[in-house]
Amino acid sequence: MTGDCLRAPLLESEQRHASDEAEVVVNINGFHRPLIQSFSNHSKQVKGTEDQNPFDEIGAGSFSIPPQSTIDPFRNNTPNIEGLYEWLKILGWKDKQNPMPRWRCRIMCITRMCSRCILFSFGYHWIKRIGRPAPRETAPIVVSNHVSYIEPIFFFYELSPTIVSSESHDAMPFVGTIIRAMQVIYVNRFSASSRTHAVSEIKRKASCDDFPQVLLFPEGTTTNGRVLIAFQLGAFIPGYPIQPVVVRYPHVHFDQSWGNISLAKSMFRMFTQFHNFVEIEYLPIISPLQNQKDNAAHFAERDGDGSRSHWAIID
Template identity: 30%
Template structure:
């Protein structure tokens, strides 16, 4: 998500050393491999502990109860009102308009609207999206940008297939085409690690703009790692203030070598983002996360459990 590409494509980014391991304790975690905590990318370190089920002090409980009773319902009602309002706006803007259909598919596609309809949908969408974040406690969004843009390289799009790839191409070639946001890791972490990227998005051979999202926290970590979806939403909405940092890197234009090798393209972008975001490169993915979750829920037996030392 940031640009220091000269160093990136020809040098490998150094990884931060993995934290040392503590002796056994009560919190179950997968046994790390020698010199590496295999599931460290999914370990929660906030006040609420592993899976959001950690033991809370009485002071924290007393602080949490009024927020659950008052703040969460208010935010749910206001948030749903905003979503329904935007739905109505979209329906009004698309009334009497025939949706685009590809190859006889039944799915409606209004993404290529033009004129005032497109303007209304986009501008209200941006405004109401920010309104939802504000309601959920993200009152301020810290945004930074990279400085230098990588030199543009020529690319060709021959042989590209797949809906996602085609839409990425279209977005690059047509300024009125809908943009796509892709999360190439394919899952979520605790925000300290960067997992291997899926190569699908890089098959289009089109330039990408990396963006790094960070969620600083005091009590509850907004990062969705080893906590259930319902518990995550409830605890997130119970926080008076939530924080988010956005770092936009310059557009990354692939070199000729990266165009021919999507895996190299994906890895170089990943290394750049890790360097710019001060993130640890990890080789685990969604399968390991599922195993870790199964272990936490007691669905599989573990020969031993070790927990990574806290910050």
């Protein structure tokens, strides 16, 4: 085998191009003048091969570059909100001063059924009730112990009340949306002006039959549900009849109280249960005594018969 048999076409082509190039002339006497470069021969050859396949020498076929696409793979194609239909879908009731009109209350019935579907998806397939809720004309204020984030969802389905809640609950998933739909009365427990405003709103809405019942969790926070802690007096200062409600979560494997456990872990354990148990007991209505109507602390401790409340231990 001779050396003539081994040929590199691409290498020979580059060598021919290099031999045809003119030398670069640099004028060192006048450095301010532009450098003189001449690649005319090489440029002509390159220009003549622009339309040729650069891979012909190795036997590769011709190819074509696909055109650029004008489609943005990260663009959301949802159109802007236009037309009466789109606005009606997202219409909300943001007036916290006036009661909802009747047509809006009828639409809320659909939302209440959706909240029951949420409870069902959380594993609360059936809910045990003891006693009955009192009508709004008899007990304008309802108080309940607070164990989990499930209670606002349940009471929204059961009573559709106006709820008094901490401002921090507005950002919670599911719960925040539901309490806003209940014309929530926000309160900041660390602000004296906020507490005063909340008491004024409780009294105003409890005194008007056009508003629904006012629901409060007088403990002001969640507990494990075995005992009650000291009450905040906002529900008792107005001096209206109150119906207490006891919420229990019987369990064996998973304690559903929202204590020293994260929301993510609590929901994960809840979703991995076959069924979650909850009991709702409506207690007798408690009315303030005429000679002690202004004593909210005594009213908060009373039972229906006038003695000290027996529901301090509720488990």
